[in-house]
Amino acid sequence: MANNRSICPLEAKDLSVTLDGKEIINIPSLQVRPGEVLVVMGPNGSGKTTLLLALALLLKPTAGTILYDGKPVADQSSVLQIRRRIAVVFQDSLLLNMTVWDNVILGPHLRGIKGEEANERTRRWLERFGIASLAKRPAKTLSGGEAKRASLARAFVLNPEILFLDEPFNSLDAPTRQALIEDFQGVVHETGVTTVMVTHDRNEALALADRIAVLMDGRIRIIGTPQEVFAFTEDEKVAKFIDVGNVLRGTVDSQTGGLARVKVGNLEMEVVSDLSAGIPVAICLAYEDITLLLPANQTVSSARNRFVGEINKLLPIGSQVRVTVDCGFPLVAVITQRSRADMGLELGQKIIASFKASSIHLIPHQKSTDIHESGKSSEIDSRS
Amino acid sequence: MDLLIEGFKQAFLLLIQGDPEMITITVLSLIVSLTATAISLVLGVLLGTAIGLTRFWGRRFIISLINTGMGAPPVVVGLTVSIFLWRSGPLGFLHILYTPQAMIVAQIIIALPIVTGFTVATIQQVDAKLRLQILALGASRFQFLWLLLREMQLPLLAAVMAGFGSIISEVGASQMVGGNITDQTRVLTTAVVMEVSKGDFGLAIALSIILMLIVFAVNVLLTIIQQRGKVQ
Numbered sequence: 228m229a230n231n232r233s234i235c236p237l238e239a240k241d242l243s244v245t246l247d248g249k250e251i252i253n254i255p256s257l258q259v260r261p262g263e264v265l266v267v268m269g270p271n272g273s274g275k276t277t278l279l280l281a282l283a284l285l286l287k288p289t290a291g292t293i294l295y296d297g298k299p300v301a302d303q304s305s306v307l308q309i310r311r312r313i314a315v316v317f318q319d320s321l322l323l324n325m326t327v328w329d330n331v332i333l334g335p336h337l338r339g340i341k342g343e344e345a346n347e348r349t350r351r352w353l354e355r356f357g358i359a360s361l362a363k364r365p366a367k368t369l370s371g372g373e374a375k376r377a378s379l380a381r382a383f384v385l386n387p388e389i390l391f392l393d394e395p396f397n398s399l400d401a402p403t404r405q406a407l408i409e410d411f412q413g414v415v416h417e418t419g420v421t422t423v424m425v426t427h428d429r430n431e432a433l434a435l436a437d438r439i440a441v442l443m444d445g446r447i448r449i450i451g452t453p454q455e456v457f458a459f460t461e462d463e464k465v466a467k468f469i470d471v472g473n474v475l476r477g478t479v480d481s482q483t484g485g486l487a488r489v490k491v492g493n494l495e496m497e498v499v500s501d502l503s504a505g506i507p508v509a510i511c512l513a514y515e516d517i518t519l520l521l522p523a524n525q526t527v528s529s530a531r532n533r534f535v536g537e538i539n540k541l542l543p544i545g546s547q548v549r550v551t552v553d554c555g556f557p558l559v560a561v562i563t564q565r566s567r568a569d570m571g572l573e574l575g576q577k578i579i580a581s582f583k584a585s586s587i588h589l590i591p592h593q594k595s596t597d598i599h600e601s602g603k604s605s606e607i608d609s610r611s
Numbered sequence: 612m613d614l615l616i617e618g619f620k621q622a623f624l625l626l627i628q629g630d631p632e633m634i635t636i637t638v639l640s641l642i643v644s645l646t647a648t649a650i651s652l653v654l655g656v657l658l659g660t661a662i663g664l665t666r667f668w669g670r671r672f673i674i675s676l677i678n679t680g681m682g683a684p685p686v687v688v689g690l691t692v693s694i695f696l697w698r699s700g701p702l703g704f705l706h707i708l709y710t711p712q713a714m715i716v717a718q719i720i721i722a723l724p725i726v727t728g729f730t731v732a733t734i735q736q737v738d739a740k741l742r743l744q745i746l747a748l749g750a751s752r753f754q755f756l757w758l759l760l761r762e763m764q765l766p767l768l769a770a771v772m773a774g775f776g777s778i779i780s781e782v783g784a785s786q787m788v789g790g791n792i793t794d795q796t797r798v799l800t801t802a803v804v805m806e807v808s809k810g811d812f813g814l815a816i817a818l819s820i821i822l823m824l825i826v827f828a829v830n831v832l833l834t835i836i837q838q839r840g841k842v843q
Contacts, residue, residue, distance in 0.1 A: 283747060307749070307751060313747075314748075315747035317743070334749060337748050337751075381748075385749070
């Protein structure tokens with residue numbers, strides 16, 4: 228979908244927004260590729276919404292340039308012209324005090340699209356989002372999910388070149404949210420619209436993103452495909468925020484032909500890594516990569532690391548359970564409810580946590596946290 | 612008690628017979644106050660929107676001035692307008708003192724801060740994100756203002772009610788700049804004051820009843836519109 232050789236529909240250079248003397252965002256470079264869904268992920272207060280508003284030309288940056296189709300946005304008249312080529316969906320549905328139909332057709336009317344074309348588009352998108360029967364209802368009487376569908380229809384009816392979304396599914400209950408994400412996913416796929424979405428939700432990002440940019444303290448810490456971001460992040464803070472799994476602190480104790488022994492407290496684990504002895508590291512290990520075994524029922528496996536511990540927390544999450552095992556350091560594993568029942572896991576029970584040396588991703592502890600493209604570790608190494 | 616009963620009896624007869632003087636006074640009152648309300652509405656909404664949407668040095672001071680103006684005593688307004696329109700005053704060349712135009716000017720000055728103040732307060736209450744949403748839909752500056760005012764129509768009706776109520780019932784300014792001239796500048800409030808001073812309570816009561824009915828009718832109408840909007 229992404230194509231580096233074509234002109235970026237949207238690009239920001241040296242973008243900075245300062246409010247009341249405080250720098251909210253500082254983005255040296257950001258490119259949105261044609262047809263991609265770029266999800267900007269960040270914790271509350273990281274500057275996500277500010278970045279989105281600046282990119283959508285709804286907030287004037289303090290410094291820097293925003294380019295649409297390679298051309299810098301210059302004066303006020305071009306701002307209006309560009310705004311008429313994009314669409315924005317906010318966290319709140321923000322429908323006006325009129326009927327659903329009037330809300331959806333308003334955008335085309337404002338942009339000079341009238342008559343049958345506007346009517347036809349409005350009908351089509353109301354139907355696509357399953358709210359055609361609500362067309363005559365006053366928008367203020369809609370439920371949260373219905374209002375969100377109306378606001379999405381209001382955006383897509385504009386046939387935007389770029390769609391901006393600010394945590395659009397945030398305030399919805401879980402089933403409504405899931406249904407809407409699935410519908411939205413389908414529509415984005417059908418239309419191929421270039422999309423920039425900000426969210427703090429990891430699962431939303433994973434469900435929708437072609438690329439993920441992690442924004443923390445107003446700076447993009449990492450940008451890449453979901454696989455790159457989740458598997459190869461070089462930043463411990465990012466790893467914790469995106470919840471890559473267990474993040475432990477340790478030090479490389481020895482190095483033998485690409486296999487490092489890493490000391491965590493008084494214990495050691497083996498990790499596939501080229502890092503030299505003496506380097507302090509953050510050890511990232513996905514919950515799903517840990518296998519739990521009953522001490523009485525050990526099986527032979529290729530996993531190089533095995534730690535005996537005691538279960539000190541069992542947290543059910545839907546059909547799964549998060550099991551925290553104290554092995555001298557805490558390890559969290561995720562297993563299914565059925566596995567828990569089969570193994571008869573209880574609090575205080577002795578258990579073995581096992582994982583492969585290749586499942587672990589090490590982050591040198593004092594890595595640079597500047598902006599970088601995932602995978603280009605040489606850029607980071609040179610500064611660390 | 613007899614005075615009261617006699618007064619109401621006389622007022623009832625005047626109302627039934629459609630006394631020509633009473634009708635002239637009522638019509639002039641409506642013309643002056645409705646014109647002043649309409650002009651204040653246009654100017655006040657524009658001014659209030661501009662102040663509500665922009666940030667500039669001295670904005671807070673201007674808003675406090677407007678808020679003070681919302682409670683300005685009509686006699687002070689009447690005095691100021693009289694000085695300006697006096698033959699030797701800065702606007703004396705207009706020669707409109709003791710005319711309905713002068714009364715309209717004075718009533719605009721009374722109603723304008725009320726409408727402006729309501730508008731500023733309403734604009735500030737509109738969700739900032741809703742403003743961004745309207746802009747993001749591709750609204751031009753004019754379209755943006757139109758949609759914003761459309762969203763604010765219910766609170767603005769309250770501004771109209773408050774503005775009209777304040778000027779239809781004021782007497783000080785109308786008396787000073789209009790002069791209470793028969794068939795020319797005599798309105799309901801100035802006529803009531805004069806009839807009471809003459810001891811003609813019948814006409815005074817009849818005019819007061821009309822005044823109350825006008826205020827009541829306008830407010831009932833606007834309340835119905837407002838409540839219909841809320842129900843929707």
